[in-house]
Amino acid sequence: MAARVMLFICLLTSVPADALDGATRLYNQGNALYKQGKYAEAAAAYERALASGPRNGRVFYNLGNAYFKINRIGRAILAYERAQRLMPGDEDVASNLQFANLLKLDKETEGEVNAVARFVRWLLNLFSVNLLSVACSLCLFGMSGALIGRVFRPDPRLRPVWMGAVLSLGVVLLVSGTLLAFKVHAREFEQAAVVVAGETDGRSGPGDENIKVFALHEGTKVFIQRSEGGWLLVRLPSGIGGWIRARDAERI
């Protein structure tokens, strides 16, 4: 059964072979430029690789490094955030994102978070959506298998085996299902963005004539509430909200 699932996943995630080759070539080209210290050119190569081919965390990670080296912190943080979405649990990504966040102008606005919230965040970053999906699926198959076994082999000596399997798989399903629900919700409904312009003003409405309510700098992460005519209503983790120009920030 597991073999069939894996085959299925392979079918779902495969992409046309020709696009893959071009993107991979550009990616390797970018790496060569990076090694020569031509960071701007390397960034351009990675961007082209992403434009032509698959969304891959490694490319975003290397792109973030290239932007970091030419001091474009906003772009670097955006690329790291994207890489983290695709490769949660990757230590390099987490480390560089944290380091880049230290160098941005705006202070962390999220404030102090308690140990439980930190643990949940760590847990959420540990597994990818696909890993959790497969885990849930396998639990479902396993639980059904155990129940079928219970139906056809109702031997009282075997009963604890079947029920133990069902219960333990059920616990795993509950945990991974909850994590999956959080991740899917974040992916589908939370519209996060990173400020990429050097500085942008938050205004009370969509338009330059409105009163300036705050100023944001490169690299700051915001959550998009809605958009209107080239302006975005964004909320900061601290709760302040305001309209910024859509071109000054990019969705993760």
Add this chain to the structure above:
Amino acid sequence: MRIPIIILAIFLLVSSAWAKDLTFVATVDQTRVGLDGQITLTLTVTGEGLGGVPDPKLPALDAFVIVGTNSSSSTQISFVNGAVTATKTVEFIYALRPTKTGTFTIGAASIQVEGKVHTTDPIPVEVVPGGAGGGGRGGVAPPPQRGLSGQDVAELEKNLFLEVTPDRRQVYVGEQVTLTYKLYTRYGLQNVQYSKTPAYTGFWAEALFDAQQLDFRQEVRNGKAFNVALLKRVALFPATAGDKTLDQMELGCDIPVRSRPGGLFDDFDFFGRVQRVTLRSDPLTIEVLPLPAGAPAGFRGAVGSYAVTASATPRSVAEGDPISVKVTVSGAGNLDAVTEPGRPESRDFKVYDPKVSRSAQKTGNRIGGSKTFEYVVIPERAGQVVLPAFEFVSFDPQRRQYATAATPPIPISVSPAKRLAEGGFRLSREEVTQVGRDIRYIKPDAESLEDQGEALYQGWGFLSLQALPLLALAGALAYRRHLDRLRGDVAYARRRRSRGEAARRLRAARQMLEGGQGPAFHAEVYRALSQFLADRLNVPAAGLTTDAVARHLEDRQVEAEVVGQVQDIFERCDFARFAPSTVQNGEMERLYEETEAVIGALERKI
């Protein structure tokens, strides 16, 4: 006799000590009066612990005659920190009538208390022909007040007004100008409310003081005593050059009205009638000068007097280790216009963008404070290196010139970065310590890049795959139920088995037919049909007669034709069993087919 003497001595001691705080003030109710009018001159003596106050000595009044005098005295006792303070106020009131027109001065009055002479300030008074004084405060024109005559308004304006004073009328762009709004009144006011507050367009405004309640103080102005309340004080920083006219402030208030003709406004009112009036401050123009030409490079618009300091920690580091450099710009001026000081150009250091923090501060009425830029600096060369000066250029409006403040150069000693592979093997083992920090290196080249963008849950295939285990479980449960029923429910079991049994018997009959065993064939066909019927009807096969079969089938509404066929087959089998030789092979073949068809038909019916 001794006790009164002691009391008197204490009294004298105390009063002589307190008499130092004595004030003596002269006020008039109006400074411009008609020849037919009257001026009230009030001399007020206030002091703590005053004893008897002698009548003051009036100056020579050439142009006036005294038409009436009066005096009143009041004492206010207050307890402050357990100490009792008795403040006594004595008022001497004189009604003066002018005798001629012209400008006169009511000279200084004097009073001698405790052997010390106190005098008042002289008051200029103008006497004009006619009745009331007329005229108003120059430039101020409160809006027409409903229900008031022109004369009332004139009197009102003299005794109740809103005044705005700038601390200077000519400033540079970005220089602070402070506006002070004061309310002057000689009436008791109620319901004082702002009806319009200025917007200060073209200025960056910072409030220095906003009155939460009216806190009146006595102030003498043009010889008249006013109650004065400070309403608002605001610091403005003009953004552009040119003559800027500021919005007027408007204030609404109720003043008590006395219905007696002549005395229009007074402090007391038995009937509580009030008049709503609106006050407006003078229009005010500030001349904003542009900054002089010839600004040095590096000037970013900061106006004010600023000093720059810098500190670096640590002063001795390893190559590649970060140094924290704090550059603080502090002084008086608009902090928002203070930008990052010019970074020094140096190949010895790499300077990262600073973290900026500010702390605003008000010194008296001046806005100021400090802005700190915290840089991360990485030395890139080992040895004794000097972190060059950070320069901050500002315009000093007081000295009317540009000023450049620079931090002193800071010497840093940088030791070479430790390299582990130096000099072959190491004699002593050392713990590896992190000496610098950078981002982690890029990921290596790839053979192929998979698309990680599409998530499994977004594909229908994966979702429908999840139905499989549920379907399998449902199937398993259904099958289990079937098996249980076969075991427990005889009727169900016989019914489910009947078709298979009949088919098996018919196959056996077929073999007998082919083997030429006529009687055995008929017996088998008979058993196949009767057993099938018994199983289907859940009755014992042994007692199943042809009639019983017909009855059962009719009960179940089987067509008469099929019932007839069944009876026919049974009869033919019986007949063949008793007279086997008469039956032909072709007939047996037909019987076999008919039996098969009847069983098929019966299976659909019962």
